[in-house]
Amino acid sequence: MVTAMHAHLNAQYAAPVWPLAPMTENPSAGKRTIHWGSCPAVFQDELRLAAWNLINGQLRPTFLKDRGGPMRSRLGAHATGDVVRHWMHLASWLEGRGLSRFAECGTAVLHAYGLHLLDTTNNRSVHHKVLSSLTRLWAFDQLSARPNDVGRPPWDERGADDYLPPATTRGGENTTDPLAEETMGPLLIWAIRMVDDFADDILAAWSEARRLDDASRRPSPGPRGYAALEAYFAPLIASNAPLPTTTNRGQPRLARVYIAATTGASIGQVDRVSRRHGLLDAAPTRPGPCPLDIPVSGRIHGTPWRTAINLDEIHALRRHLVTAAFVICAYLTGMRPGEVLGLRSGCCPDPEPDSKGTIGRHLIRSNEYKTATDEHGNHVSGGEEREVPWVAITPVVNAIRVLERMVPDGTLLFDHNAHVQHQSRADTGSLKTSGLVERIEHFVTWANIEALRHELPGEFIAPDPAGAIGTRRFRRSLAWHIARRPGGLVALAIQYGHLRTTFVSEGYASRSRDGIHDLIDVETVRAVSDTVAELHDDLEAGGGVSGPSARRAIRTAARAQRFSGAAITATTARRLLANENAMIYDNPQALLLCHYKREQALCHRDGVKDTPSLDRCVPGCGNIVRTDDHASQLRERASLLELQASHAPQPIGERLQAKASQLHTLAADHDRTRITL
Numbered sequence: 001m002v003t004a005m006h007a008h009l010n011a012q013y014a015a016p017v018w019p020l021a022p023m024t025e026n027p028s029a030g031k032r033t034i035h036w037g038s039c040p041a042v043f044q045d046e047l048r049l050a051a052w053n054l055i056n057g058q059l060r061p062t063f064l065k066d067r068g069g070p071m072r073s074r075l076g077a078h079a080t081g082d083v084v085r086h087w088m089h090l091a092s093w094l095e096g097r098g099l100s101r102f103a104e105c106g107t108a109v110l111h112a113y114g115l116h117l118l119d120t121t122n123n124r125s126v127h128h129k130v131l132s133s134l135t136r137l138w139a140f141d142q143l144s145a146r147p148n149d150v151g152r153p154p155w156d157e158r159g160a161d162d163y164l165p166p167a168t169t170r171g172g173e174n175t176t177d178p179l180a181e182e183t184m185g186p187l188l189i190w191a192i193r194m195v196d197d198f199a200d201d202i203l204a205a206w207s208e209a210r211r212l213d214d215a216s217r218r219p220s221p222g223p224r225g226y227a228a229l230e231a232y233f234a235p236l237i238a239s240n241a242p243l244p245t246t247t248n249r250g251q252p253r254l255a256r257v258y259i260a261a262t263t264g265a266s267i268g269q270v271d272r273v274s275r276r277h278g279l280l281d282a283a284p285t286r287p288g289p290c291p292l293d294i295p296v297s298g299r300i301h302g303t304p305w306r307t308a309i310n311l312d313e314i315h316a317l318r319r320h321l322v323t324a325a326f327v328i329c330a331y332l333t334g335m336r337p338g339e340v341l342g343l344r345s346g347c348c349p350d351p352e353p354d355s356k357g358t359i360g361r362h363l364i365r366s367n368e369y370k371t372a373t374d375e376h377g378n379h380v381s382g383g384e385e386r387e388v389p390w391v392a393i394t395p396v397v398n399a400i401r402v403l404e405r406m407v408p409d410g411t412l413l414f415d416h417n418a419h420v421q422h423q424s425r426a427d428t429g430s431l432k433t434s435g436l437v438e439r440i441e442h443f444v445t446w447a448n449i450e451a452l453r454h455e456l457p458g459e460f461i462a463p464d465p466a467g468a469i470g471t472r473r474f475r476r477s478l479a480w481h482i483a484r485r486p487g488g489l490v491a492l493a494i495q496y497g498h499l500r501t502t503f504v505s506e507g508y509a510s511r512s513r514d515g516i517h518d519l520i521d522v523e524t525v526r527a528v529s530d531t532v533a534e535l536h537d538d539l540e541a542g543g544g545v546s547g548p549s550a551r552r553a554i555r556t557a558a559r560a561q562r563f564s565g566a567a568i569t570a571t572t573a574r575r576l577l578a579n580e581n582a583m584i585y586d587n588p589q590a591l592l593l594c595h596y597k598r599e600q601a602l603c604h605r606d607g608v609k610d611t612p613s614l615d616r617c618v619p620g621c622g623n624i625v626r627t628d629d630h631a632s633q634l635r636e637r638a639s640l641l642e643l644q645a646s647h648a649p650q651p652i653g654e655r656l657q658a659k660a661s662q663l664h665t666l667a668a669d670h671d672r673t674r675i676t677l
Contacts (some may be wrong), residue, residue: 007509011317013052023055026369026383027412027429028341032081042100043091046148051084051363053140055157063139067156071132086133100192102141103521106151114155114163131155131163164403176464178480178523179473186461187469188331192395193322196303198298199402202317205309210309212261223274225265230271232263235279235459242288246312254283258311300454322406322419322431323439325399330474334519336371337471341430342383343413345404348392362397363389394567399527433471440469483523484586518570524611525573531586531593533556538627544674547624549595554677556584556595577611584625591633593625631670638663 010022021031034328039047058073075083093113094105114131121127135156141147155163179187221228236243244259245252256270265273273281291308297307309317329340343366351360367383392400403413411418414430431439451460466473536557539545545553559582576582585594596612599620603613612623638660645656 007280013048018051020077020081023080026338026342026367028338028414028432029077029429030432030434032077034084035080038085039088040091040095042095043088043102046102047084049144049146050087050137050140050148053144054080054083054136057140057143059136059139060143064361071136081134082129083136086130087137089420090134090137095518102148102150107154108151110151111154114153118163118165120136124165127164131160136447136573143521173256176473176476177464178477179469179479180353180462180464180466182462183469184331184462184481186447186451186459187444189459190443190450190461191327191342193300193396194321195328195395195399195402197300198317199321201294201296201298201306201309202314202321203405204294204403205292205314206318207315208294209311212292213257215261216257216267217263218264218266220266221264225263225269226273228263229259229265229269232259233273233277233279237279240286242286243279243283244290245283245287245289252287253285254280255290255311269626288311300450300456304452305454306362307451316442316446318406319401319419319421319439320443322414323443324437325403326414326431326436326471327440327443327474328399329477330471331478332393334475335390336368336475336479337433337436339366340368341412341414341433342367343400345407345409345411345413347413348397348400362392363391364396364400365389396507436471437468440471444469476523479519479523482520518573521573524657525576528576528583528585531584532582534574535584535593535627538629539677542676543628545677546670546673546675547592548622548624549597549625550675552581553584553593553625554675555596556581583611585612585614587614587617591626591630591637592617593627593630594621594623596623626666626670628670628674631667634663634667634670638667 011018016036017037018034020033021029034051036044036048049071054075059071061073064073090113093116094100094102094109097109099105099109113134117130118129131153135153138150138152138156141150178184235241244255246255246258247253254270254274256267256274259265259274260267260270263270271280289308290311290498292311294309296304296306296308326340329335329343330337333340343364347366348362350363351362353359366386366389367388369383400413406414407415407418408613412430416429416431419431431637437674448460451457498588535545535553539554539557556662580597583596585596592611594614594617601612602618602621617624641656641660641663645653645660647653648656
């Protein structure tokens with residue numbers, strides 16, 4: 001079970017701590033450990049042997065076949081840690097009841113413990129994992145050369161329902177909250193700006209900072225160094241001007257390295273001259289910048305984002321650049337966080353032109369980890385390459401190219417050793433999701449300070465109502481925006497309208513390889529269910545509808561209860577998407593509903609599609625439905641266009657007026673032809 005990546009971390013059997021990192025090759029996986037100090041002393045010997053069997057052995061095929069469930073013969077590092085923790089909880093409970101050996105833990109005792117667990121949590125999924133862990137304790141005890149004689153759990157014989165809380169529809173990826181548009185939109189703007197506009201400046205500044213650090217380590221130049229320092233400090237002392245400082249442990253300190261590299265003196269000479277003039281003590285009261293001698297090319301709306309980059313901010317800027325690249329890759333690909341962190345330099349080569357000279361899309365070759373299993377159904381910790389690569393749109397390609405400039409060839413794009421400065425230890429993997437959660441919050445704080453500095457209130461990243469941004473919510477947010485914002489209200493939304501085509505028709509993600517396709521289907525059906533429910537309520541209140549599909553929409557809305565309270569899974573979503581009579585799509589940009597029917601859809605002239613392209617709505621399409629609300633909004637939009645026309649030059653004004661007349665006609669047609677229940 002020991003993998004090459006972390007073999008050096010393996011521990012001895014009697015060690016107080018067992019690292020589980022040697023069991024995994026996943027670069028983003030946390031390095032979990034078993035702390036034997038958490039186990040009751042009387043059970044330690046028995047549990048050590050049980051844990052050793054768990055790590056080094058595997059369950060028999062006959063055992064797994066008889067149970068038929070998703071139980072695997074071997075577990076990965078993360079699941080192993082959870083199982084041993086559950087065993088320790090059982091041991092603590094047994095000790096509290098005066099028991100000191102697993103031989104005293106028979107079926108009746110496990111029955112009592114199973115009932116005890118019901119009082120500890122109401123999460124059925126978590127509870128089921130605990131019961132499975134205890135079944136695994138008994139199963140491995142049967143295989144042990146020195147069994148502890150623990151009893152067979154009663155739920156293994158009679159089923160687990162009596163020991164589980166009621167089933168709920170919560171849990172899993174589908175219940176993760178998408179990020180609010182007020183959060184995701186500006187966050188994406190700043191992330192793309194960081195990569196596209198600021199990266200060259202930041203990386204140049206980083207190279208210059210390293211050059212200064214190397215230059216400061218040169219041998220003493222003798223009298224020339226002292227003369228240069230006196231000439232450098234003289235005007236600063238005479239004018240009582242700010243002194244170049246950097247922050248050390250939250251306090252400003254004289255920038256000795258910067259001064260040494262700038263003047264050509266040695267660090268020792270800087271210390272002696274600055275001490276002679278009292279500058280070491282003066283620096284905290286007169287802090288000044290350390291501008292790096294590089295040109296600044298980045299712009300924000302045409303204005304330079306910095307007059308100069310300061311030495312003291314370069315570590316933070318480089319850190320924010322990596323964070324921005326993660327946000328772009330995680331949000332605009334649909335990858336899970338672990339897949340993003342597992343990307344390597346060279347994963348997204350530039351496409352070669354085909355025989356006709358056409359250059360295709362950029363594709364990302366990556367490993368998937370969560371669903372990677374071997375022929376026996378056991379988890380493969382090192383992951384396996386996806387059968388279907390991810391499609392990379394331009395911002396993602398740019399982010400990958402920036403990261404490739406920051407890491408050695410062939411290494412992880414988010415390599416821990418490349419991106420963690422002042423680290424106390426080397427690491428064989430990538431940055432961890434727990435650290436990225438903190439990095440993202442710091443990036444948000446920095447971006448909001450920049451928005452204030454550049455007077456961009458519309459680009460302030462608002463706090464998300466559901467809490468921390470985290471790393472897992474980007475994937476769900478992408479699905480949400482594709483399903484609910486055709487034409488888009490978030491930055492880069494013009495591309496979202498094409499993403500569904502990319503996902504579905506061009507193999508962006510495969511159902512069989514657990515891509516984002518299923519998540520988009522679920523989110524689409526949720527959006528449709530909201531639309532149908534709102535239409536149902538509107539019609540019940542006396543509202544009317546018009547358009548070629550008005551009567552069909554009324555019949556669908558009358559059956560809106562089919563969605564009410566239903567747990568929408570990938571399977572049910574696919575079934576509903578295939579039912580044309582159930583699906584009504586909202587298109588707030590075009591001010592209409594689309595009751596999609598394949599054969600009469602004008603948005604797909606190049607072939608039949610399962611879902612509409614709402615960014616390409618065509619007037620006169622047989623799928624159109626309009627409500628009273630839409631008619632009111634048409635008139636509001638027409639009035640706004642008329643106001644703009646009155647202040648525009650004649651040719652533009654005439655076009656605006658013609659568009660306003662067209663909108664008034666659509667609203668009038670609705671009033672004339674509307675039908676109600």
